[in-house]
Amino acid sequence: EAGVTQFPSHSVIEKGQTVTLRCDPISGHDNLYWYRRVMGKEIKFLLHFVKESKQDESGMPNNRFLAERTGGTYSTLKVQPAELEDSGVYFCASSPYRTGPTGETQYFGPGTRLLVL
Amino acid sequence: AQTVTQSQPEMSVQEAETVTLSCTYDTSESDYYLFWYKQPPSRQMILVIRQEAYKQQNATENRFSVNFQKAAKSFSLKISDSQLGDAAMYFCAYRSASGGSEKLVFGKGTKLTVNP
Numbered sequence: 206e207a208g209v210t211q212f213p214s215h216s217v218i219e220k221g222q223t224v225t226l227r228c229d230p231i232s233g234h235d236n237l238y239w240y241r242r243v244m245g246k247e248i249k250f251l252l253h254f255v256k257e258s259k260q261d262e263s264g265m266p267n268n269r270f271l272a273e274r275t276g277g278t279y280s281t282l283k284v285q286p287a288e289l290e291d292s293g294v295y296f297c298a299s300s301p302y303r304t305g306p307t308g309e310t311q312y313f314g315p316g317t318r319l320l321v322l
Numbered sequence: 323a324q325t326v327t328q329s330q331p332e333m334s335v336q337e338a339e340t341v342t343l344s345c346t347y348d349t350s351e352s353d354y355y356l357f358w359y360k361q362p363p364s365r366q367m368i369l370v371i372r373q374e375a376y377k378q379q380n381a382t383e384n385r386f387s388v389n390f391q392k393a394a395k396s397f398s399l400k401i402s403d404s405q406l407g408d409a410a411m412y413f414c415a416y417r418s419a420s421g422g423s424e425k426l427v428f429g430k431g432t433k434l435t436v437n438p
Contacts, residue, residue: 208366236424247326248413250425261423296367311426313359313367 207231209314211297217320223285226317230279230299236260237280238300238311239272243293251295254280255302287321294318324349326416328429335404336437342389343399343432345414353419356390356397357426362410370412373397375419401434409436 210229218224230237239251251270252262256277265272269288274280284291298311325348335341347356354375361367373381373390380388385402401408411433415426 238425240426240428245430247430248426248428250423250427253424261425263423264425310357310369310372312369315366 209297209299209312211295211314211317213317214315215318215320217322218287219322220289221286223283224287224319226282226284226295226319228280228282228297228299228314230297231312233301234299234312235277235302236300236309236311237274238298239280239282240296240298241293242296242316243290248296251282284319287319289321292319292321324351324354324416324418324427326414326427326429328412328414328432330432331430332433332435334435334437335401337404337406339404340400340402341404341434343401343412343414343434345397345399345429347395347397347414347416347427349395349416349418351418351420355417355419356388357415357417358386358388358397358399359413359415360408360410361413361431362407367413371399404436406436406438409434 212227235256237254242248250264253260254274257274271283294316296316297314300309300311327346356373358370359367360370371383387400389398411431413431414429
C-alpha cells in the first residue's frame with residue numbers, strides 16, 4: 206500500500222512568488238491534514254479536511270494560504286504571495302474516517318521543504 | 323490551549339543501552355491521546371507508540387515503552403537495547419478526545435543520536 210506522498214520534495218522561491226504544494230493521501234483515507242514546521246519550532250497544525258470539506262482551518266496563518274481538496278482525493282496548499290516567514294517544512298498526513306473521537310493514527314508524508322528567499 | 327514540552331533538544335545513547343526521552347503536556351481535558359512519532363534523517367515521520375489517557379496501563383511496542391503519569395501530565399518514552407536505526411528526531415504529540423478538533427499538538431522534538 207502506498208503511503209502519503211508529497212510533491213515537490215523541495216522548493217526554493219523568491220519572496221512574492223507563488224508556490225503550490227501537493228499531497229496525495231493513502232487511498233481510502235477521508236481525513237487529510239496539513240502541518241508546518243518552521244525551523245527550530247514545533248510542528249504546527251494548519252488545517253483538516255474530511256473528504257472535500259474543511260473540518261478545521263483554525264491553524265491557517267493568514268489569507269495568503271489557500272488549501273483545496275477537490276473531489277476528496279489529493280490536496281493542494283497554495284501560498285500566494287510567499288513571505289520569508291513561510292519557509293519551513295510542510296507536512297501532510299492522512300487517516301481513515303471514523304465516527305467519534307477514536308484517536309486514529311495519522312500517517313505522515315515526507316514533507317515539502319520550502320525556502321523563501 | 324494544550325501545549326507539549328520536550329525539554330531535551332538532543333540526547334545520545336550507546337548502542338544496546340537504554341534511553342528515556344521526556345515529554346510533559348498541559349491540558350484541562352480528562353480524555354485525550356498521546357503519541358510518540360519518530361522521524362529518521364531524510365525520511366518520513368512514523369508512529370512509534372500511542373497511549374489512551376483513560377488506560378492506566380503503559381503502552382509498549384517491542385523495545386519501546388512509555389511511562390504515562392496522568393496526574394503529573396508526563397509521557398516519557400523509553401527505548402531499550404538501542405539500535406543504530408533508532409537515531410532520529412522524536413516528537414511527542416497530544417490529541418484531544420473531546421470530539422472537537424482532531425489536530426495533533428507537537429513538542430519541539432528531541433534529536434536522538436545512537437553511538438556505536
